[in-house]
Amino acid sequence: MSEKKATKDDKKKEEGGEKEVKKVKFGGRGSRKNQFLSPTGVAVSESSEIFVADSLNERIAVCDTRGKVVRAFNTVAKRQPFRPHDVSVDKDGNLWVVGTMFEVKKKAYIRQNLLAQFSNAGRFLTKIDLPLTGVTSGIAMRADIKHVRVQATSEGKSSKKKKKGGEPNKSEEENDGLENFTNSVEVVVTDQRTRMVERKGYSESCVTVYTPDGTPVKVVGPRNTRKPTGVAVNQKGDLYVTDSWLHCVHVFMEGRDVTKKYKKFGSFGSGDGQLDSPHGICLDRQGDVIVVDRGNWRVSVFNSEGKFLRHVITDMQDLCAVAAGPNFLVVTCVGHCGTDTATIIPYSNDK
Template sequence: MASKMPRSAEFDEQFLTCAICMLHFRDPRILPCLHTFCKECLQHWATKQQPLECPTCRKPVSLPDQGVDGLKSNFYVSNLLDFAAVKKGAGPGVPCQVCEGKEGGARAWCVQCAVLLCESCTNTHRRFPAMKGHQIVTQENLEASEGVSSGFKRKAFCPKHEDQVLTFYCEPCQTLVCVACTVVDHPRGEKHNPVEIGGVAERKKRDLQELLEKVEPREKVVRAALSDVETEISELPTSADAAIKEATEYFDQLMALLQDRKEDVVKEIGSRRQEVGKCLEEQKEEIEFELAGLTSASEFCKQALEHGSDVHVIEVEGQARQRVEELLTTPADLAARPSHVVFSEGTAVAEFRDAVAKAGCVQASVGVDASKCSVEVKPAVVKCTNVSLLAIKDKNGQLCSVSKDDVTATLTDLSGQAVPTQLQEKGRGLWEISYTPEHTGNHRLDVRVKGQSVAGSPYDVRVQSSHTPVLTIGRKGSGEGELSAPVDVAVDKDGNIAVLEQWNQRVQISDGKTGQSLRCFSVVGDGGLWGIDVDSDGQFIVTSRNQLFSTDKQAIGVYSREGELTKTLIPDCLRNPRGVAVLKDGRMVVADHTQKSCLLLQPDGSLIREIGKGQLQDPWFIAVDESRDMFFVTDFWAHKVHVFDLEGNLNFSLGKVGKNEGELQHPSGITLDPAGNIIVVNWANSRLQVFRPDGTYLRTVAIVKGEGPWGITLTPDGHIAVACEWGHCVELYTYK
């Protein structure tokens, strides 16, 4: 049942104070959110704010038709105020509030009128018919009362019959009524059913008790959470100061390492300077010694020719010949010595800047909203490492950091067997969930953050065979999202897939995760398109033939990120361009079918050197490994992949003709993974294979489903995109 009212000594001034005027309540009224304010304060608040909101919790308030007057009175607060005032004012010597002490001191309290009465005024008060039902509490009862007794409560009178107490409740109307109302306005019948309020009140008390039992557990949890938050607030300065200290020490160590390295390099430059200087001095001395001998011999020969007699010439010619032959037989080494000390960057500034940007990670534990978190799940491939991306967000939908212990991910197969998963934070609020399923079929991925299931969890994960593409982009056609004879693919600066279409004469950009077409632009190439790559500025480099079967006017088109043709390169050295690979500095390596070689070109298209002449039969596509100054080219009719350095030397070739694993049969597209492994696809039997950097066979990724695989590329999220010319699509395969 409801708990008793508090003792007067326990009254909290804040409980009896209006949050608007900060005074004791005057005619307290209850809002739908159960917060109480003075009637007058609410009326004033409503004139200043539309729509009206609760001043405490900001919950929108819909007032009844009567406005603030229609809100229910808070009788509980009114009774507490009355009781507090009486207990405070009913002491000895307090005058009657009716006769103002003329008849004597206050001896009683009228609960209904809320006034102190002397004995004489009390007797008079009781004789008035209109006040017959008023509750009178004597001074003895007041002094004996420690709490607000059941009798110390104002009776509620009928608004229509002011002398009648509300003693009935009409349930169909849900209205309190008096005895008179049960006769006039609410007679018992089909529409009205007035019952005594005692039974109704008992039922309502039970309902309130049930509500209380529902609220109290949650209230305890919220209070505990509030206590935890207050504790965390108090501990926040300490943790932040500790983080600042750790960050300072961390970066001080990095700067110290850089300073030490700087001193070592400067010292080494000084040492090398001495070595080079000594070498040059020795060379200088040797050259000067030889020059002195040559000068002496030359002068001797000149003197003999100009001033010597025949006898003298005959006598000295042999000696002079011996000396000159001696000088010419043992000449000094005139080859250039290292004359400069050059500093070269072991790590490029741009790369170091990127690494520095990732140095140190700041994490702040905040309130995570599991309903706003999400997981990006892709079709998985059996016995391959697959990744799903978890985004952890707060209640505002912003990415937020949590500790690894707060995140759990469980993958189960069809039999309910758990598949091991790994979690790795990739950035603020972003986590990679990786797993290697052993069986095909539907799996379930359960993801929780701080013990709560992420929205949509558990997720369905479809595990398929390795020879099944995880995504197919396009179908035959010329419309948006359709492809016609795609011949090559590249990844743009945003991680999207750029597809070069032969028959549609365009480049179409598609989302590498969903396959959705984002945009496309036309390219020039009447005689055919072949290769595409993206330079360091995000521009698209496209090789094409401008006139069918022409041996001149071969072109390399440069297109902006938006697809505008910025320049056209027409090198005199180019005859029939095919695949192209662009280096970071803008240089290009282009395969030339007619010349059976590869051309290393400057950014402006001028020739640096021709590579592979006499060693290549039919070069198709190219991949470059700048870390080793090497490039790889597929030789279609030779069934090989040749590896050259950028100086033009053939390092090695790989490939044995055949249809089996580790064998090549008309290799076409080629790309490299970050470890330097060589990924190549056979045009003839569609086998997509991986070879180690030294050319030894590693494994088969898949047998490409689409017909006529041409150019390939590796996407940032670990998939191999294959342009299937005859299948009119691009297929993506998981790359382990």
């Protein structure tokens, strides 16, 4: 009886996309189908497809949970190839890729940051030009978030409109200059802005939230961040941002004044709960925060409040990006000694 029940449970897991996975390392430096050149970003879809931003090969590699590259497509926006830095999947299954385009115009080398949207099959859908202020390295999606955006109004003038006959419009009166948005999809991008002051690097970095049509919603972190790298979003809309210069994770809370309501966790070091040049970040299905502790060669797990829980990996060098599936993690490694790989690792909230 118990054997039959276990078999039924296994079938249910397989049907739900939660097939048992084993640890597997794949890739390696090169330009062939099963190789990578600087895999700086990774994402996992609802159907457990793995998308790797193969930066220097200017493509997105699509892999299965056994580490096999099943297909790949070049990152080309309006006939111009670009280098993808990171990739994220929205609620419709489309891919959003942040990257850098290099062009030569009038013998000048021009660099441009951009966001591009592709279908799951790799068909180019749209492109959003980003201000060239530095390196745009991390991306995440905000979906189904209830938030309020303040409309710009002239000083001394009421934002309430009136109907014919002098009576105020009831709906406008209730809004009182505020717009309520629900079921929205927004794109969050980290931006590393650095300038030199007295021969020292001074950062004016931030995190910017965009709508899919390229409209900036808000900017957070100019006063707090120094070198934001990865970003993740929970169901409430809170932003978790790794900072490789300050060795911490910033938390910007949705619906609050981020200049006043802001927190962070982590500090420089090698002890439990400490970080050294954190890079990639993601959330698991329980809301726990998974951080790539690049300088310590490990991947650490914190709860949503920033309390350290455990280490998943403690001996992997050149770690870069991380993404979570239903029962596994995918970690990419980018190094200077030929380490351009991805590793699938079984993962559970219970362990």
